Amino acid sequence: MAQYLVTGCAGFIGSWVTETLIGRGECVRGLDNFETGRRENLAHLAGKFEFVECDLRDADGVAKACEGMDYILHQGALPSVPRSVREPRTSHTANIDGTFNLLEGARAAKVKRIIYAASSSAYGNQPGFPRVESMVPMPIAPYPVQKLAGELYMKSYWQVYGLETVCLRYFNIFGPRQVPDSPYSGVMAKFTLQMMNSERPTIFGDGEQGRDFTYIENAVSANLLALEAPAEKVAGQTFNVACGERHTLNKTFRILAELLDFKSPPIYGPPRMGDIQDSLADISAAGKAFGYEPQVSFEEGLRRTVAWY
Numbered sequence: 001m002a003q004y005l006v007t008g009c010a011g012f013i014g015s016w017v018t019e020t021l022i023g024r025g026e027c028v029r030g031l032d033n034f035e036t037g038r039r040e041n042l043a044h045l046a047g048k049f050e051f052v053e054c055d056l057r058d059a060d061g062v063a064k065a066c067e068g069m070d071y072i073l074h075q076g077a078l079p080s081v082p083r084s085v086r087e088p089r090t091s092h093t094a095n096i097d098g099t100f101n102l103l104e105g106a107r108a109a110k111v112k113r114i115i116y117a118a119s120s121s122a123y124g125n126q127p128g129f130p131r132v133e134s135m136v137p138m139p140i141a142p143y144p145v146q147k148l149a150g151e152l153y154m155k156s157y158w159q160v161y162g163l164e165t166v167c168l169r170y171f172n173i174f175g176p177r178q179v180p181d182s183p184y185s186g187v188m189a190k191f192t193l194q195m196m197n198s199e200r201p202t203i204f205g206d207g208e209q210g211r212d213f214t215y216i217e218n219a220v221s222a223n224l225l226a227l228e229a230p231a232e233k234v235a236g237q238t239f240n241v242a243c244g245e246r247h248t249l250n251k252t253f254r255i256l257a258e259l260l261d262f263k264s265p266p267i268y269g270p271p272r273m274g275d276i277q278d279s280l281a282d283i284s285a286a287g288k289a290f291g292y293e294p295q296v297s298f299e300e301g302l303r304r305t306v307a308w309y
C-alpha cells in the first residue's frame with residue numbers, strides 16, 4: 001500500500017490534505033512542529049495516522065520521516081508575506097532550508113513524487129493578467145523569494161535526480177481552520193473573526209487590490225489530481241491553483257459583512273509593505289495536465305467559511 005507523508009499536517013492546508021487522504025483509506029504519516037500548526041486541527045484524526053513531531057529545519061529528523069514514503073505533500077512552511085518582512089531569517093530557514101532538507105530526505109528514501117505548495121506571490125507586481133506559469137517570476141518580499149527558491153529546487157531535483165516534483169502555485173487559499181487571530185492571518189479568516197467580534201476590520205490601502213481567492217477544497221483536489229497524473233504531464237512543472245477570478249478587498253468585505261450581518265464600514269489604513277497589488281490566475285494549464293477545475297466557488301466558499309467559524 002502506498003505511503004504518504006504530509007508536511008505541515010497540523011496547519012490549515014496540511015490538515016485538510018491529511019484528512020482527505022485518510023478519508024480515502026490511504027496510509028498517512030504527518031509531520032509538524034506546531035510553530036504555526038495547531039493540535040486541535042488533528043484532534044479528530046487521532047489514531048488514524050502516524051504523527052511525527054519534527055521541525056523541517058532538523059535535517060536528520062526530516063530524513064527519518066521520509067523513510068518508507070512513496071509520496072510527499074509538502075505543505076509545511078512559515079507562511080505570510082509580512083512575517084517574512086519582519087523576520088526574514090526565521091522564514092528563510094524554515095522555507096528554504098526546510099524544503100532542501102525534505103528534498104534530500106526524499107532523494108535518499110527514493111520517494112516517487114513530491115507535490116510542493118508554491119505561492120502565487122512569486123509573480124510579484126509585473127504587468128499582465130491573468131498570470132500564466134510561463135511569466136518570469138518577479139517576487140518582492142522574502143516569502144515569495146523563498147517559495148520560488150523551493151520551486152527551483154523542486155525542478156532541479158527532477159532534472160538532476162529524476163525525483164518527480166510538481167509545484168502548485170496557490171492563490172490565496174481560504175476556508176475553515178485558517179488561523180484567524182494571528183498578526184499574520186490571511187485576510188479572510190481575520191476579517192471573519194473581527195466581524196464576529198463586532199470589531200471593524202482594517203483594509204490596507206484603498207481596498208481595490210484584488211486576489212484570486214480560492215476555497216480550500218479546490219486546493220486539496222489539485223494536490224490529489226497532481227499526485228495521480230502521469231509523470232510526463234506534470235513532473236518538473238509548475239501549475240497555478242486558483243479559481244480564475246479576481247475579487248477586490250472592498251467586495252470581499254461587503255459579502256462577508258452581509259453574511260455576518262455586520263453593519264459598520266471598514267477602517268482604511270496605509271498599504272502594507274511588500275504586498276502585491278493584484279492577483280488573478282490562468283488555470284488552464286492545471287486543467288489540461290491533470291483535470292483540475294475549481295469545484296467550490298468564491299461565494300460558496302465564503303458561506304462555508306463563515307458557517308465554520
Ligand code: UD1
Nearest residue numbers: 079080081119120121170171172185186187202203204272
Ligand atoms: C497570501 C498568503 C500567502 C500566499 C499568497 C498567495 C496568507 C496569510 N498569506 O498572501 O501565504 O503565498 O496569498 O497565495 O494566507 N489585508 C488587509 N487587512 C488585513 C489583512 C490583509 O487589507 O487585516 C490585505 C493585504 O494588504 C492584501 C490582502 O488583504 O492586500 C491579502 O492579504 P493576505 O491575506 O495576508 O494574503 P497575501 O499577502 O495575498
